[in-house]
Amino acid sequence: MTRTYIRDFHGDDLDQIVRLWGQVTRENEWPIYSLAEVIASCQQDHAVVAVQGELLVGAAVGRGAHAQGWIVFFGTIDDAGSEVSSSLLHALERKMAPLGLAKLSVLIPEAEGLGAFTENGFHVHHSVRYLERAMPIQRREIDALKEVGGRILPPHLWDRVAGMTHEKTLLEERLVTPLARPELAERFGVVPPRAVMLFGPPGTGKTTFARAVASRLDWPFVELFPSRLADGGSGLAGGLRASFETIDELEHAVVFIDEVEEIASRRGGTPPSPTQGVTNELLKLVADFRDREG
Ligand SMILES: Nc1ncnc2c1ncn2[C@@H]1O[C@H](COP(=O)(O)OP(=O)(O)O)[C@@H](O)[C@H]1O
Ligand SMILES: [Mg+2]
Incomplete structure (x- = not known):
């Protein structure tokens, strides 16, 4: 030998x-x-x-x-x-x-x-258990996340949404579970909606719900503000497109556009409203976004 x-x-x-x-x-x-x-x-x-x-x-x-x-x-x-x-x-x-x-x-x-x-002199500890947490953000995503101002929210925000059991159950069954467990969704033929419209008067919990969904999924929360989108110099539509391109680099994200009616108004009317181009751009971006897994 x-x-x-x-x-x-x-x-x-x-x-x-x-x-x-x-x-x-x-x-x-x-x-x-x-x-x-x-x-x-x-x-x-x-x-x-x-x-x-x-x-x-x-x-x-x-x-x-x-x-x-x-x-x-x-x-x-x-x-x-x-x-x-x-x-x-x-x-x-x-x-x-x-x-x-x-x-x-x-x-x-x-x-x-x-x-x-x-x-070789190693002592065995019988009383320990090994735990690990997969980090919700990987190193390659850090720059993109920073650029769009996204962040990981604390856990349990979902549990803190009080009442609204009907809405919670609906979102849980139709959105959260299928997104969190894609293999299960596929087995049961559930196609999760990837875009959700929350509507209601101020103070009825729209932002709270969006944040709660991100927290529940352990996905980064990205909030797009009309004022910041317009900053880039290429207008609102350009700002939207650039933001979505960066978001595309993230494995997962919950993207929240607050007060969406401010940037994307109803189409039509004569003369067409000045933000009609933004509405068109947003509809295109949302459609592309739907095709993506995360
Ligand atoms: N279901 C809820 N459970 C607990 N707090 C809520 C709930 N809905 C709204 N809130 C609280 O009310 C305030 C306004 O809610 P918010 O989500 O900002 O409303 P919106 O985005 O619809 O204007 C926030 O401070 C939020 O924490
Ligand atoms: Mg709000």
Whole structure:
């Protein structure tokens, strides 16, 4: 049998790390650290590998976070043997020693054996559970969101809408649930409306409802103000078009146009009203918007 060596990670190991990650995480379908995180740590943090000849048979990848270090990936091929696991852990620990960490932590699936870890001095905490929240805004969306002045609203706004049970049930069944759970909507053949008109005298809860829907979906809330739309220099219609182009870069959004009758009035009349072009533009934009998933 070829001897196993432990050495530092090199850029050339990346292909094999990706393959190993695929093998190790297959049964554990919900890896805590994504492949992108593992690769980032291989390149920027600390990684050691076990190799037999050309073949990579194991890897241990860690990152420091102030005084605490985290192992973001640890895996060996099935027949690598427990000695390889133990040597990898030891090598990673040595590599991270200069950071002066107070402790090194690792999260592993419940079903996985603890052997190599406990043998290397890791202590098991039985009383913890792992939680995570998927961030409603991804990094690539930050600029677009800022540009249109969108934001994530606090949770529970939906629960705070008092009374109006008929309207709440209607929106819940027809809008919120189908948007929040598209796979369920598809199964039952429900096509969610993607544009909703809220109407009523001032103070009847239109803005409150729009915000509540965004909060409920955990989607960013983008409010378009007529005054700001006209600022761009290309007029209201141009401002609308530019805003919707930016909104298009967001995965999801609840776009709220308050006092819409101010910018988009009824069409027709002689002579045509000066905002007729804006109404036309808005109708076109809303139609395109409907074709989009989020
Ligand atoms: N169903 C409701 N439950 C709780 N507060 C409400 C409700 N409807 C309206 N409000 C409150 O009344 C005020 C006016 O509501 P708002 O949503 O701004 O009305 P609109 O946009 O129709 O003019 C807000 O302070 C809002 O919090
Ligand atoms: Mg309002």
